[in-house]
Amino acid sequence: MKGRKVVSTVIYHIFIAALGLVMVYPVLWMVSGSLKNNAEILSGSLSLIPPAWRWENFAQGWRGFGHVTFTTYFKNSILITTFATLGTVISSSLIAYALSRVKFAGRKLWFTIMIGTMLLPGQVVMIPQYLIYNRIHWVGTPLPLIVPHFFGAPFFIYMMMQFMTSIPRELDEAAIIDGCSKYSVFSRVIFPLLKPSLISTIIIQFYWKWDDYMGPMLYLGKPTSYTVSIAVKLFADATSKTDYGPMFAMSTLSMIPVFTIFLVFNRYLVDGISTSGLKG
Amino acid sequence: MKKKLLAVLATAAMVLGLVGCGQEAPASTESTETTTSVVESTETASTEETTEAEPVTLRMAWWGSQTRHDRTIAVIELYESLHPNVTIEYEPMDFDGYFNKLTTLVASNEVWDIFQLGSNFPTYQSKIYTLNDFIADGTIDVSGTTDAFLRIAADEDGNQVGLCSGVNTYGIAYNPAMFKEAGVAEPTENWTWEDYKQACLTIHEKLNVYGSSKFDDWQAGASMGVGQEGFDYSFFNNKNDGLGFDDPSMLTDYISMRKELVDAGAFPDPGACKEIADIEQDFVVSGEAAMTWVASNQYAALSEAAKANGIEELKLINPPRKKADGPAGITIQSSQMLCVSQDSKNPAEAAKFIEFFQSNVDANKILLAERGIPTFTAVRDALADELTDVEKTVYAYVDVVGSFDTGGKTVNPASPACTDAIKEQYNYYLEKAIYGECTAEEAAKAVYDFAKSQF
Amino acid sequence: MNKKKNDGSGRTGWNRFIYNNNTVGYVFLAPFVIGFLCFTIIPMISSLYYSCTDYNMIDKETWIGINNYINLFKDERFLNSIKVTLEYVFFSVPLKLAFALFIAFLLTRPSKAVSFYRSLYYLPSLIGGSVAVALVWKELFARKGLINVNLGKLGIDAVNWFGNMTTAKWPIILMTVWQFGSSMLIFAAGLKEIPSSYYEAAKIDGANGWQSFWKITMPCLSPIILFNLIMQLISSFMVFTQAFVITGGGPNDATMYYALYVYKQGINNRNMGYASAMSWVMLVIMSVITLIVFKTSNHWVFNESES
Numbered sequence A: 001m002k003g004r005k006v007v008s009t010v011i012y013h014i015f016i017a018a019l020g021l022v023m024v025y026p027v028l029w030m031v032s033g034s035l036k037n038n039a040e041i042l043s044g045s046l047s048l049i050p051p052a053w054r055w056e057n058f059a060q061g062w063r064g065f066g067h068v069t070f071t072t073y074f075k076n077s078i079l080i081t082t083f084a085t086l087g088t089v090i091s092s093s094l095i096a097y098a099l100s101r102v103k104f105a106g107r108k109l110w111f112t113i114m115i116g117t118m119l120l121p122g123q124v125v126m127i128p129q130y131l132i133y134n135r136i137h138w139v140g141t142p143l144p145l146i147v148p149h150f151f152g153a154p155f156f157i158y159m160m161m162q163f164m165t166s167i168p169r170e171l172d173e174a175a176i177i178d179g180c181s182k183y184s185v186f187s188r189v190i191f192p193l194l195k196p197s198l199i200s201t202i203i204i205q206f207y208w209k210w211d212d213y214m215g216p217m218l219y220l221g222k223p224t225s226y227t228v229s230i231a232v233k234l235f236a237d238a239t240s241k242t243d244y245g246p247m248f249a250m251s252t253l254s255m256i257p258v259f260t261i262f263l264v265f266n267r268y269l270v271d272g273i274s275t276s277g278l279k280g
Numbered sequence B: 001m002k003k004k005l006l007a008v009l010a011t012a013a014m015v016l017g018l019v020g021c022g023q024e025a026p027a028s029t030e031s032t033e034t035t036t037s038v039v040e041s042t043e044t045a046s047t048e049e050t051t052e053a054e055p056v057t058l059r060m061a062w063w064g065s066q067t068r069h070d071r072t073i074a075v076i077e078l079y080e081s082l083h084p085n086v087t088i089e090y091e092p093m094d095f096d097g098y099f100n101k102l103t104t105l106v107a108s109n110e111v112w113d114i115f116q117l118g119s120n121f122p123t124y125q126s127k128i129y130t131l132n133d134f135i136a137d138g139t140i141d142v143s144g145t146t147d148a149f150l151r152i153a154a155d156e157d158g159n160q161v162g163l164c165s166g167v168n169t170y171g172i173a174y175n176p177a178m179f180k181e182a183g184v185a186e187p188t189e190n191w192t193w194e195d196y197k198q199a200c201l202t203i204h205e206k207l208n209v210y211g212s213s214k215f216d217d218w219q220a221g222a223s224m225g226v227g228q229e230g231f232d233y234s235f236f237n238n239k240n241d242g243l244g245f246d247d248p249s250m251l252t253d254y255i256s257m258r259k260e261l262v263d264a265g266a267f268p269d270p271g272a273c274k275e276i277a278d279i280e281q282d283f284v285v286s287g288e289a290a291m292t293w294v295a296s297n298q299y300a301a302l303s304e305a306a307k308a309n310g311i312e313e314l315k316l317i318n319p320p321r322k323k324a325d326g327p328a329g330i331t332i333q334s335s336q337m338l339c340v341s342q343d344s345k346n347p348a349e350a351a352k353f354i355e356f357f358q359s360n361v362d363a364n365k366i367l368l369a370e371r372g373i374p375t376f377t378a379v380r381d382a383l384a385d386e387l388t389d390v391e392k393t394v395y396a397y398v399d400v401v402g403s404f405d406t407g408g409k410t411v412n413p414a415s416p417a418c419t420d421a422i423k424e425q426y427n428y429y430l431e432k433a434i435y436g437e438c439t440a441e442e443a444a445k446a447v448y449d450f451a452k453s454q455f
Numbered sequence C: 001m002n003k004k005k006n007d008g009s010g011r012t013g014w015n016r017f018i019y020n021n022n023t024v025g026y027v028f029l030a031p032f033v034i035g036f037l038c039f040t041i042i043p044m045i046s047s048l049y050y051s052c053t054d055y056n057m058i059d060k061e062t063w064i065g066i067n068n069y070i071n072l073f074k075d076e077r078f079l080n081s082i083k084v085t086l087e088y089v090f091f092s093v094p095l096k097l098a099f100a101l102f103i104a105f106l107l108t109r110p111s112k113a114v115s116f117y118r119s120l121y122y123l124p125s126l127i128g129g130s131v132a133v134a135l136v137w138k139e140l141f142a143r144k145g146l147i148n149v150n151l152g153k154l155g156i157d158a159v160n161w162f163g164n165m166t167t168a169k170w171p172i173i174l175m176t177v178w179q180f181g182s183s184m185l186i187f188a189a190g191l192k193e194i195p196s197s198y199y200e201a202a203k204i205d206g207a208n209g210w211q212s213f214w215k216i217t218m219p220c221l222s223p224i225i226l227f228n229l230i231m232q233l234i235s236s237f238m239v240f241t242q243a244f245v246i247t248g249g250g251p252n253d254a255t256m257y258y259a260l261y262v263y264k265q266g267i268n269n270r271n272m273g274y275a276s277a278m279s280w281v282m283l284v285i286m287s288v289i290t291l292i293v294f295k296t297s298n299h300w301v302f303n304e305s306e307s
Helices: A002-033 A038-042 A056-062 A070-101 A107-116 A122-135 A143-151 A154-164 A169-177 A182-193 A195-211 A214-219 A228-233 A244-270 B002-015 B038-050 B066-082 B095-107 B121-127 B132-136 B147-151 B176-181 B193-207 B217-227 B248-264 B270-274 B296-308 B347-359 B361-367 B377-384 B389-402 B419-434 B440-453 C013-018 C021-050 C067-072 C076-106 C113-126 C131-140 C146-153 C169-178 C181-193 C196-204 C209-237 C241-246 C258-268 C272-300
Strands: B056-063 B086-093 B114-117 B163-168 B170-174 B210-212 B289-295 B315-317 B333-341
Touching: A002 A244, A002 C113, A002 C131, A038 A244, A038 B296, A056 A070, A056 A244, A070 A107, A070 A143, A070 A154, A070 A182, A070 A195, A070 A228, A070 A244, A070 C021, A107 A154, A107 C021, A107 C272, A122 A214, A122 B095, A122 C021, A122 C258, A122 C272, A143 A195, A143 A214, A143 C021, A154 A195, A154 C181, A154 C209, A169 A182, A182 C021, A195 A228, A195 A244, A195 C181, A214 A228, A214 B095, A228 A244, A228 B095, A244 C113, A244 C131, A244 C181, B056 B066, B056 B095, B056 B347, B066 B086, B066 B347, B066 B361, B086 B095, B086 B347, B095 B121, B095 C258, B114 B347, B121 B333, B121 B419, B132 B347, B147 B163, B163 B296, B163 B347, B163 B389, B170 B176, B170 B217, B170 B296, B176 B193, B193 B210, B193 B248, B193 B289, B217 B248, B217 B419, B248 B419, B248 B440, B289 B296, B296 B389, B315 B389, B333 B347, B347 B361, B347 B377, B361 B377, B419 B440, B419 C258, C021 C272, C067 C272, C076 C169, C076 C181, C076 C209, C076 C258, C076 C272, C113 C181, C131 C146, C131 C169, C131 C241, C169 C241, C181 C209, C196 C209, C209 C272, C241 C258, C258 C272
Parallel strands: B056 B086, B056 B114, B210 B289
Antiparallel strands: B114 B333, B163 B333, B170 B289, B170 B315
16 A cells, blocks of 8 residues: 555656656756857757856846846836736735625626626727827826726636635625624635635736736836836847847846746645645 | 036947047037047037027837947937937837837827838838928938938938938848859859749759748749839839739749749748748758848848858849849848938927938947948948958948849839738738649739739 | 625614625725726727728728628638637647646645646746747747657658648647646646545545545536636637747648737738727627636536525
8 A cells, every 4th residue: 555655656756747847848948048149049959058158148138228237127027017916916806806796786797898808809909098098198107007907807806706606605694794794704704715816816917917018018118117028029139130148048037036926925825735635 | 417428428439449439529610620539529519519409308219139229329328418408218129019119109199209110111101201301401411422322211202201221132142062062053143033943943952952941022022023024014103002013924933933942842831931030040051051032231140140050151142033134123222211200399300310320420330330231421431441251242232232224213112001911912822822722823813903902 | 695784783874875785896896997997998999999990000090881890701811810710729728728727636735846846837837928939939840840850759750840731730739738837826726725624525435536536626626617718718719929929820821810810910011990890700709609608607617605
C-alpha cells in the first residue's frame, strides 16, 4: 500500500514537472534572448544558452528613450495598475452581490446588458470611446485608464457571481435573523467568503492591466507618463530595424512585477487546501 | 534658464559624438562661424530669443526604434535651445500604435502639429497643411534641395504635403556566390522577369534552395508591374481619380509566374514567407535563397545580418523589367516625411521646425540619415565622409534609380486613399491563385474590377 | 426572502425604503449603471449608428442604411471568417478548459511543490502576445523547426504548418491552450471552495477518487465551469492577438478570424462603417450561442444558493 503510494507520487511529480518545463520553455527562451544579440535571436536557434552573455542589453534597454528611463515607465505602470486593480475588486464585488443575491426589479435585464457589453470588439468602440474622454478632457491623463475600473468589470462581476452561488443562502438568512441588514450581509458574510475569487481577480486583473497596450497608447500623451507596455514596443520598428536584445531584456523585467503579485497571492490559494479526501 | 540650456546642448553634443554644434545661429546673426563653441552659441541664442515672440507649444509624433527615438529627441532639444520660446511635446511610438492613434486623432481633429507619414500620405491628405505658402513666403527655405526631391513629397496638383526625411526605393538584393555556383549570370540593369524566373528555377534545381525569397507582391506585380508595360500606363492615373490602365491582363503575368515558382519550390509558399518575421530573418540571410526584395533603407541591415551569417557579399540591382528595353517601373520615393497638420494652431512654427529638421547640418549630424538618404545637398555633403561601403552602395543605387528614363513624364508619387484596400485585395487574390482556387486570369480580373469599383 | 424581518428594527418609511430589495439592489449595482451610462452605452450606440454609414474616420460619415449589412452577406471573406472562427472556437474552447481543469485538479495535492508547479504553469500566460512568443512559435512550427524535426524522428513526414490551409490553425489553437493560466487559476480558486467535509463524507461512504470527482468535484465546480465556458466562448470568438502575431490571417484566409477581419477592414482599410456592421452581426451570433449555453446550463449547473 505504502509502496504504491510512493510510486504514484513519483510518477505524479515527474509528469507535472516535465509538462511544466515544456510549457515554460518559450518563456525561458525569451529570458535567454535578453542576453543575445539580433543575429543570435533571429538565427532560428531554440537553444536556451546564450553564446555570449550580453548583459549590456539590460543597460541599453533600461536607458529608455530620450531622457526617460524604465524607472519612470515602471513607476507609471505600477501606479495605474494598482489603482485599476483596486477599483475592479471593490466595484465588481459590490455589483456581483447585487446581481447574485438581491432580488430587485430589472436584475435579469442588467445581467444581460452586462454580458452584452463584452460582445463588441474593441476596435469598433475605440474611436467613440476616445471622443468621450476627449470631451471631458481626460486625454493626456491616466484617468481613462483608471476610473472606468471603479465601475466594475463584467468578466470579474460574473466570476464573483458564480463564486457566490456556492455560498449557501442560509448564511445570509442566519445573518439577517441575527440583525444584519442586506448591506452588512455583504460586508460581514459575503465579502470575506469571496476570498479565493478576490485573489484570482487581483492576479488576473493586475496582469491584464499591466499588459494593456492600446489604452495607454491612446490616452497617455507624454513619454514621461508612458507605461512599460508601451515602452517595450518602442524598440521595434518594422520599417527599419528592431532592437530585439534590449526589447527582450525589458520584456523579461516587465514580467517581474506581475509574477511577484502572482507569487504573493497564490499562497492564499494553496494554503489550507488540505482536502484530505483528495487523492488520486 | 541658461543652465538648463547648457545641459540640453551638452546632451545634444554627446549624441553627436562631440562634433561641433551650434554654428547655425538664428537668422539675424550675420557671421556663422564653425568654430563657435557650445557656450558661446548658447549665449547668442538665449540673448537673441528673449526679445522674441510669445511662447509656442508644438506637439510632434513619429514611429521608430530606439536609435530613431534618441536622435529625434536630441534634435528637438537642440531646436528648443535655439528657440527658447518653442516647446515641443513629443510622443515616440511604435508603427502600429502610431497609426492607431493617428486614426483616433484624425477622428477627433487633434492631430499633432508635426507628424510623420510614409508613402501612405494621401490617406491623410485632408489633415495635412500644405507647405506651398510657407515656401512662397520664405518661412521654409528650399534653395538647398532640388525640385525632384521636393516633388516626392508633393501630390499630383503640386501641393507640397511635407518635407522628405529620406529617399527610398526598392531593389533586389542577391547573393552573387549562389548565382556563380549555379552557373547563372548575374542580373543586369536590363534583366527581365523571364530572366528572373529562369534564374529562380535553375538555382533551385542546382542548389536546392529557394531561387528567390519573399517579395512585396503589390509593388512588384501591380504598382510597378503595370508601369513596366509602357510609359503610358500606371496602376493609378496621374490625377489619382481612377485607374491608369484598362487591361486586367497586365496583372496576370506576375500572378501566374508566382504560382509557377511556388509550385516548383523555387519561391517560398505563403507559409514559409510567414516564417520571416523581420528583414534580418530573410532566407537570403540564412543562405536558403539567392535573392530577395528589399527596400533600399533596409539593405544595410540585410547585408549586415547576412555577413554575420557568413555570407560575404550581397549585391543590389533594380527589379526585373517586363521588356529589356521597357520602363524600369520604379522611382525614388519619400520613405518618410514630416508634415504639418490642419489641426495645428501654429502651422508656421511647425513648418520652421520641419525645415530645421530636414536641412540643418547640425541636426542631421545627430540624425545621421537614419530615416533614409537626405534630400538637402548641404546635409548630404556633410554626411558623405561618414558613409560605410554598404551605405555608399545604397546611395549609388538610389542615384541610378533616380536617373531612369520616365518617358519624359513626371511621376506622381502619391496614390489614392483606397490603395490599402486594393493592396489587401490583391494579396488575397494572389494567394487564392497560388492555392489553385482561381486562375491567374480570374485573380487579375477580380483585382481589376475591385480597384475600378473604388472610384 | 422575508424582508419584513429586517424592517423590524425601524418602522419609519425611510427604513422601509432603504432596506427594500430594489433599493439595496440598485445601491450595489450603482457603479455598473453609472459606468454603463457614462462610458459604455454611447460607444455601443455609436458603433450601431456607424454600421449604417459609410465612414472612413476622416471625412464625415454618410448614411447608407442597411447597405453594409447587405454587402456583408455577399462578402465571401466575411462568410469565410465566420466559418474559421467557429471552427477555432469549436477546437480551442474545450481543449483549453479541459487542460486548465486537469492541471488545476492535479495541483490540488497537498504538496509543498504545488505552489512552485502552479507558477510554472502560470508563467506562459504572462507573456501574452509579445514579439518573443511570436518568434518562438514561428521557430517551433517552421519547416525545419523543432516540431517537424521531432516528427521526423518518429518517422512522420514534416508538416508545412503555416503553408497548409488545414494545418495553419493548429499553432494558433495550441498557443491559446498554452496560455491557460487565468482559467486554471479560477478553477483552482473554485476547487479551494469545495468543503473538504464533502470528500470526507464520501470517503466514509466508500467512494473512490474517480467517484468523488464526478459526484462532488464536478457538481460543486459547475458554476465555475459555466463561467469559464462562457468567457472562453466570448474571448475565442474575438480571437485576435494570436492570429495577428503568428499568421496574420493567412494562408489564403485560413486563419482570417472575424476580429482580425474587423481590424483589417476598420483600421487598415478605414472602412469603419463596414467593420461596425460586421461586429453587430457577430454580436447577434454570439448572443444566440451564449443564450443557448445559459439555457442548457440549468440542467448541469449545480446551484447551491438556489436549491
